[in-house]
Amino acid sequence: MSLNLQERQTAAIQAMLALASQRTLAQPGAHSPQIASTLPQASTAWKILVFDDVAKDLLAPLMTVGMLRRQGVTLHLPLKSQRSTVAEAPAVYLVSPTEETVQRLLEELQQKLYAFYFFNFTDRLSDDLMQLLARGAVEAGMVSQVVSVVDRYVDYVCLSPSEFSLNKPGIYSLLNGGSSDAQIEKAMDVAVSGLFCVIATLGVVPVIRCPGAPSSPARNIAMKLQERLATLPQNVHAQIFGQAPSSLHRPLLILLDREFDLSVMIRHTWLYQPLIHDLLGLRLNRVTVPMEDKDFDAGLPPRGVKTYDLEVRDQFWQEHCGSPFPDAALAVSDSLAAYNAKLQEINSQQGGASAALDPLDACGSAQGIMTAVSALPRLTEKKRSLDAHTSIATALVNHIKARGLDGFFETEQNFDSDREVEAVANAKKMIHRGAPGTALDKLRLLMALFLSRPSLPQQQMQQLEEMLRQETGGISTAALDFLRLQQSFRALQTPGVSAAPGAGGGSAGGQSAQAAAAALGTKFFDKGRGLLQGVRNLLPVKKTLPIAQVVGTLLENKEEPNFIYVDPRRDATGAPAVSPNSLPPTLRAPFRQAIAFVVGGGSFVEAAALRELAQKTQKPILYGSTDFVAPCDFLDELTRLGGGSLSAAAPQAAGL
Secondary structure (H helix, E strand, O other): OOOOHHHHHHHHHHHHHHHHOOOOOOOOOOOOOOOOOOOOOOOOEEEEEEHHHHHHHOOOOOOHHHHHHHOOOOEEOOOOOOOOEEEEEEEEEEEEEHHHHHHHHHHHHOOOOOEEEEEEEEOOOOOOHHHHHHHHHHHHHHHHEEEEEEEEOOOOOOEEOOEEOOOOOOOHHHHHOOHHHHHHHOOOOOOHHHHHHHHHHHHOOOEEEEEOOOOOHHHHHHHHHHHHHOOOHHHHHHHHHHOOOOOOHHOEEEEHHHHHHHHHHHHHOOHHHHHHHHHOOOOOOEEEEEEEOOHHHOOOOOOOOOEEEOOOHHHHHHHHHHEEHHHHHHHHHHHHHHHHHHHHHHHHHHHOOOOOOOOOOOOHHHHHHHHOOOOHHHHHHHHHHHHHHHHHHHHHHHHHHHHHHHHHHHHHOOOOOHHHHHHHHHHHHHHHOOOOOOHHHHHHHHHHHHHHHHOOOHHHHHHHHHEEEEOOOOOOHHHHHHHHHHHHHHOOOOOOOOOOOHHOOOOOOOOHHHHHHHHHEEEEEEEOOOOOOOHHHHHOOOOHHHHHHHHHHHHHHOOOOOEEOHHHHHOOOOOOOEEEEOOHHHHOOOOEEEEEEOOEEEOOOHHHHHHHHHHHHOOOOEEEEEEEEEHHHHHHHHHOOOOOOOOOOOHHHHHO
16 A cells, blocks of 8 residues: 555545546445436536635645646636636536535525536535535526535645645644633544545555553544544445455554654754744745845845745755755755756757757757757756755745854754753853844743753743843743643653653754854855855764654554554454554554654654654655644744733744
8 A cells, every 4th residue: 555645635636627537426435416417428628626725725735737737627716706607617616514615505506607516525524514415406406517526535735745734723722721622522523534534545444553541632533533434334434445455554543642742843953844844934835935135134124025835846855855954955056056067068069059048048049949958847847946945045044144043953952961050051041132043042942941851940940931031021931831730741751762852853963053054154156056165064963753763663563551552443343442552463563654643733853753764664654743833833822821922022033
């Protein structure tokens, strides 16, 4: 079984757009033909795609406009937009299975906007809503125009072949704040539905391992997921999962609570993708970068912004998203040099007739264009990618220099090995009023100290907090108050597999981040030639994150008393579905594949660590979470949980 989730989700969307395969409802996930008909033998080469906000987000990392065109989509329009009637065209809908959505679909049937309707839902449409849709179609006299109603089970966002998000922010706050039982239940149901969609896309029922503590949200989600899988009607189970694969090929689904490792969500990092997420904002693989401005250091706002899509088709991104930033920046320089050399080679073959040849430039002789035509698409795509990463690297350098982020990363990393007196002294130095960095940077550093030094005397920690408030103009330290309240729960973390508390900062660091920052100050010129000279002086220091340790241990199927087994297929046969460590002989061998899912927010630092583990073990590993949360956003959640607000600190952080 392939564990390339992005490939499988893309295939599911392409199957949805292939209308010829939907002429009857005899297909997985389809409802009974209460309101369906057979599509007449009319042309289905062209169609209109209509989507809601949820579908828009899941489509964004998967499908480009060009890909939609190749699937015959001539128009792609939001559900809530005002749309004109196109009476000759079929319309494919991808929407959420909510009552509000169904009511909107009924309005569109009344308006008779399109020739035929293909209704696809991101998750299961309840029987009540199905009946509502059926009655509405009858009342509108549009039964023969509704060709199919299909549950697609794609309600998640796939960011790469091995990373996914349920795109549900705020789950950590719901589970750890003053939420009602109904709100907590709803949050867990949302996670269960998203995980079920992932499993349905993969087409295999996994073996689940989760924390054994009864209070664990991850355990409760595992129980709910087990129940949903075990109670599926036999025909629906067969439609979604087909022939059950051998037990040897079932993946391991590992559910973890965010409390398992909080430091990775807060610490400053030195990895390329997590830095982009932290400093520039990375959502749905899209990043917005301020245009390079010579007055940046003077604190003036940027003159404009550019938006870039970082996706699986970007080879540079796939190779370097998890690299230490200096290595990634140096790779930009090397790739640009290779690109320029290739252009020079093409030009020289023309005897200098087209000295200015560039695949993005309309100039150049006809002879030069004809010579380069075979290399044009590849070079054009490479040039666009390198221009994007040059701009991104420039913006990151500006932030690193202006905020002294190299110092924060190095100090936080050293909290793990420094003596207590050294760690406290270094923290005081970094949070001093004259030290670089925003108030949020300094608060994050102090929280990293607290998490890495749980035995630090409370009085000493309170003195540091008071110093921080004085030096930053009164920033709220409510997040630290919340962590203190939760500290007792940290003892429930798995002691046998947890790494050192400070492992959350990243899997790569530096011998001298301060020296590296000086190298980062090198000005970019000629689109990056000579980029980051001297950066090789930054020697990586490998550390193992807690999530990499626990996933590695559980992949080997080793006994771990803090984690229980949950097996939906065993329940279906009457055997116990939940057990501490006992499994049938067919499931006692090491697992070949794993899905690690964190309840309450994920980190691209953890994603990079699991990619590294997958490469090391040669075992595919998926990483997902309820949402990928940037450090400052997670800090804001913790602050609100502690009864405070970071609104006063936000302008300083956003001033860059």
